[in-house]
Amino acid sequence: MALSRLLLLCMVASEVWDAETRPIDFVCDRESRRDLNTVADMEAALADCDVLKTLPSPIQLPCIKVHKASWERKSAQEKRRDIAVSLGALTGSVRVVRTLSQPGCASTLLERLEHTVNNYLHIVTHLDITGSVESPVLSCSPQSTHSLSTVLWTFSRLLTGKLEWLMADLTHRCPRR
DSSP, X not given: OHHHHHHHHHHHHHHSOOTTOOHHHHHHOHHHHHHHOOHHHHHHHHHHOTTOSSOSSOEEOOOOOOOHHHHHHSOHHHHHHHHHHHHHHHHHHHHHHHHHSOTTHHXXXXXXXXXXXXXXXXXXXXXXXXXXXXXXXXXXXXXXXXOHHHHHHHHHHHIIIIIHHHHHHHGGGSOOO
């Protein structure tokens, strides 16, 4: 048990950036964003985790569907809020399921997912985007699943879809190299 916690701590520590890194660095460095996206590693770990067939409780999936014209009409603040609400709902749902899971492979994987989602949530909420802040709303009707592979796939789509589109909108703020 202590060894698995130490391994988890090492994995999380390796995914957290240097304390001097700013959210604008995340916006401007696509390679850093790719490096932070460890969904493929978690999917590989899930394949090795043969005890996990279904989760003890459903996990709320992030909203990933986008109507391109509607998305383009949103302000950067609205886009950030949309992503942050999805990430917040996902991390809360993962936390609940993790507490219901038995110690072992599944629990470790859920803990890693929770930390990864929280890292993204922290970055997104600290982006320097000005504008009015409205109450958060989901951009879709929440769906949920008992399948961790579906959760990982949907999380990956959120990162490579909405989050990357927001980053593309913000690249004008990047210093020229």
